[in-house]
Amino acid sequence: MNVAKHMLFPDVGEGIREGTLVKWLVKEGDPVKEDQPIAEVETDKAVVEIPSRDHGTVLKLYGKPGDVILVGKPLMTVGEPGEPMPDAEEAITESNEKKVEVPKKEASAAPERILAPPSVRAAARKAGIDLSKVSGSGPGGRITAEDLEKAKGGALAAPASTHQEKTLSFDYGKGKRVPLTHLRKTISERMSWSWRHVAHVTYIEEVDFGALKELRGRNKPKAEQMGFKLTPLAYMVKAVATTLKQYPRFNASLDEEKAELILHDEINVAVGVDTEEGLIAPVLKNADQKSVFDIAKEIGGLSEKARARKLSLDELRASTFTVTNIGSVGGVLATAVLNPPESAILGVNRMKDRPVVRDGKIVIRPMTYLGLTFDHRVGDGADAARFMKDLVEKLENPAWMEKG
Amino acid sequence: MSRKKVFEAQIEYLQILDEKGNVDASLDPKLDELTLKKMYETMVRSRAMDKKAISLQRQGRCYTYVPTEGQEAAQVGSVMASKKEDWMVPAFRENAAYLAKGVSMRTLFLYWMGHEEGSRFEKDQNCFPVSIPVGSQVGHAVGLAWAAKIQGKRQAAITFFGDGASSEGDFHESANFAGVFQIPCVFICQNNQYAISTPRARQTRSETIAQKAIAYGFEGIQVDGNDVLAMYVATKKALEKGYAGKGPTLIEAITYRIAAHTTSDDPKRYRDEAEVEAWRKKDPIARFQTYLKKNGFWNEAYEKEVQEKAAREVEEAVKKAEGFQANPEDMFKYLYQDLTPDLRQQMQEMKQSLEG
Numbered sequence: 001m002n003v004a005k006h007m008l009f010p011d012v013g014e015g016i017r018e019g020t021l022v023k024w025l026v027k028e029g030d031p032v033k034e035d036q037p038i039a040e041v042e043t044d045k046a047v048v049e050i051p052s053r054d055h056g057t058v059l060k061l062y063g064k065p066g067d068v069i070l071v072g073k074p075l076m077t078v079g080e081p082g083e084p085m086p087d088a089e090e091a092i093t094e095s096n097e098k099k100v101e102v103p104k105k106e107a108s109a110a111p112e113r114i115l116a117p118p119s120v121r122a123a124a125r126k127a128g129i130d131l132s133k134v135s136g137s138g139p140g141g142r143i144t145a146e147d148l149e150k151a152k153g154g155a156l157a158a159p160a161s162t163h164q165e166k167t168l169s170f171d172y173g174k175g176k177r178v179p180l181t182h183l184r185k186t187i188s189e190r191m192s193w194s195w196r197h198v199a200h201v202t203y204i205e206e207v208d209f210g211a212l213k214e215l216r217g218r219n220k221p222k223a224e225q226m227g228f229k230l231t232p233l234a235y236m237v238k239a240v241a242t243t244l245k246q247y248p249r250f251n252a253s254l255d256e257e258k259a260e261l262i263l264h265d266e267i268n269v270a271v272g273v274d275t276e277e278g279l280i281a282p283v284l285k286n287a288d289q290k291s292v293f294d295i296a297k298e299i300g301g302l303s304e305k306a307r308a309r310k311l312s313l314d315e316l317r318a319s320t321f322t323v324t325n326i327g328s329v330g331g332v333l334a335t336a337v338l339n340p341p342e343s344a345i346l347g348v349n350r351m352k353d354r355p356v357v358r359d360g361k362i363v364i365r366p367m368t369y370l371g372l373t374f375d376h377r378v379g380d381g382a383d384a385a386r387f388m389k390d391l392v393e394k395l396e397n398p399a400w401m402e403k404g
Numbered sequence: 405m406s407r408k409k410v411f412e413a414q415i416e417y418l419q420i421l422d423e424k425g426n427v428d429a430s431l432d433p434k435l436d437e438l439t440l441k442k443m444y445e446t447m448v449r450s451r452a453m454d455k456k457a458i459s460l461q462r463q464g465r466c467y468t469y470v471p472t473e474g475q476e477a478a479q480v481g482s483v484m485a486s487k488k489e490d491w492m493v494p495a496f497r498e499n500a501a502y503l504a505k506g507v508s509m510r511t512l513f514l515y516w517m518g519h520e521e522g523s524r525f526e527k528d529q530n531c532f533p534v535s536i537p538v539g540s541q542v543g544h545a546v547g548l549a550w551a552a553k554i555q556g557k558r559q560a561a562i563t564f565f566g567d568g569a570s571s572e573g574d575f576h577e578s579a580n581f582a583g584v585f586q587i588p589c590v591f592i593c594q595n596n597q598y599a600i601s602t603p604r605a606r607q608t609r610s611e612t613i614a615q616k617a618i619a620y621g622f623e624g625i626q627v628d629g630n631d632v633l634a635m636y637v638a639t640k641k642a643l644e645k646g647y648a649g650k651g652p653t654l655i656e657a658i659t660y661r662i663a664a665h666t667t668s669d670d671p672k673r674y675r676d677e678a679e680v681e682a683w684r685k686k687d688p689i690a691r692f693q694t695y696l697k698k699n700g701f702w703n704e705a706y707e708k709e710v711q712e713k714a715a716r717e718v719e720e721a722v723k724k725a726e727g728f729q730a731n732p733e734d735m736f737k738y739l740y741q742d743l744t745p746d747l748r749q750q751m752q753e754m755k756q757s758l759e760g
Binding site: 007010014052314 | 456459461462463464465468667668670672673
C-alpha cells in the first residue's frame, strides 16, 4: 500500500536555516500537481514561491502564515485521500539519512569545530582568549563579536562587566508561545534601538483644516476621474516635504560615532501603513519635487503593495523623514517613536470639530493636533516650534497646493 | 618634432533580425530549413529546462541553479556556426550552448544536482565543464586553440564569459596572448548588463566591451545578442578567420539576463521591473519565431509539437538524473591524473566510514 509523502522545506538559498511562511497557495484537500506553487516563504528579505514536488491531494499543511519553518522539516503531506500518513519521525530520518557519519574513534580524537569569522578569531588571539571556551550565540553556534566581548568581560572581571546591560529574567507564565515574524522582529529591533538611543521630545501644535478640507473637496472628483483617491495625507506629505527644505536638521541623521550630522540631499518621506502583519513604512522618494496628485497616487500604490507584502527593498529604504497617521481609528494625542536613523517624525492625530476662538467669537472648526517628535541631540525645541509654525501656515493657507 | 595621429579604430554593430522579427535581406545568411529549426528548437529546449530547474531547486531537488533565459540566441547562434571539432568553453550560464553542442539534458541536470558525472561529456563533444570562478575559463580556451594551431588542425575554440569577466585579469592576459600568437579563439562576451548586481555602467568606462580587443591587436565587434542570425554570421566569420591563421576575434553580444543571477539572487534589489519588461520585448525566441513564420517554416502545429517534445525531454532527463546512483569516490577522482597521497587517504577514510 502506498503511503503519503512529506514534502520537506528545502534550502532555497545557499545555506539558509529557516524561513517565515507568508501564505499558503493551496488548502488541505486540494488536488495538487508537480511544480504547482503551494506556498510563499520569506527568507531573509526575498519572498519565494515553493512548488510541490508530488502529484496528489494535499493531506496536511504544516504551520500557518507567520510561523517560522525550519529547513528539513515537513511543509506539506501529499497522497491520496485515505492513505496512511507518514509520521513526523519518518520525515526527520529522511533528512538525516544522507548525512555521512564521522567514525567514532576520530570524533573523540578531533577537537570540536569552532565556528567564528576571521575578525573574531584575530580579536580573540589579541585578547588571549581561547575560543573553544566561548559559547556562540550565532547560527549553528557561531561565535559573534558580541560573544567575544562578553567573554572578555568575564576574563577581565568585575569593573568591565558593570557596564554591560543586565538581562532580567521573568516568569512568563504558561500562555501559548507564538514566534515573532520577520516583520515583527524588525519592528522590535528598530523601535527598541530608537528608544534606547534617541532623546525623544514631542512638540504639539494644532491646525485648522477648514481651508484644506474645502480644497480637497474641490479636487477630489478630478482625482477620482483619474483613478485614485485624494487623501488628506497626500496634502500633509506635500506640506511637510516643502517645509523640510528650510529645516535640514529634521531631514538628517546623526552619526554618533563620528559626531557628525548627515544632512540628506533628498527629501524621502516614509508613510506608515497599518497592515495585518504590522506597521510597514514605504518611502516616497523626492516628495518635495512631486505634486499632491502624484503623491496621492503613489501612496495609494505603495499602501496596496505594503498590504500584499509585495514592496521591493528599494521602496522601503532611504527614508529621511516619516509621517504617521495615528488618528485614523481614534484618540486625542499620541507620541511617535523615531524611525531610525531619521531625526524627526510627524504624528497626525484625529481631525475633529472643536470650538475655537476666532475674532473674539467661539466658532466650530475642523481641528487636528500635530505632534513633531524629534531627536533632541539633533535639534532644540525652538527649531521644532519654528518648523511647526511654518507647517501650520502652509496647511491653513493651502492655495499654493491648488493645482494638485 | 611632430604631432600626428598614429592609430584609429572603430567598432561595428551587427543586427540582422530586429526586435519585431524583420530581417535585413542583404545580411540574411539564408540558412536551410533544418538548421533554422534546430536553432529554434534548441532555444525552446533551453528555456523549458530553465523553468523546470528553478522549480526543482525550490523543491530541494536541485542545488543553486543559473538560469539562461534571455541569452539563448547569443549561445545557440554562435555554437551552431561552429564545427563539431571546435571547442566550447563556457562560464556557468551556458545551458543553451551545451544543448547546441549536443550535450544531453540529463548530463546538465546531473551537474546542477551536484554530480561530477554532470561534467562528463561524450568523447567527441569537445565541451569544457562549467567554470564557476569568473573569467578563469578564458585562458583554457586560448590554450586549447593554441594547441590546435600548433598541431596544424583546422580547429578553433569558442569561449563564453560575461561583462563582469571583461574586467578580470584572466580575460586581459588571455586576449593579449591570443593576439600576439594569432590564436584561433573566439571570445564571446555575453554582455547581459549585470555582473550579479553591478550594472554595465559601473563595469567599464569604455563605450563598448568589443573595443577592448583593439588594445590587444585584433578585431572586436558588437552584435545584437538576442538576434540568433547575427550571432551565427559574426561567429562564422570569426571562426573562418581563425582557421585561416588570422587570429582571434572578440564578439560582444548585447543581451539581457531576464531571470535572477542564480536561484539565490533577488534581482528586485538592484533593478527595475520596467527595465526587465522592456527587454522582454526584445526576446530572442519570439523574434526568431516571427522570422520562421514569414519564411513558412513555423505554424501552430509545429509550435505545439516543439513545446511538447521539449517538455517530454525535460521530464525524462529529470527522471534519469534523479535515478542516477552517485559514487562518492567521484569527489576525489577528477582533479589529478594520479591521486595525491592526502586525497588517497581521505578517500580511504570516507570509504571506511561509509562501510562501517
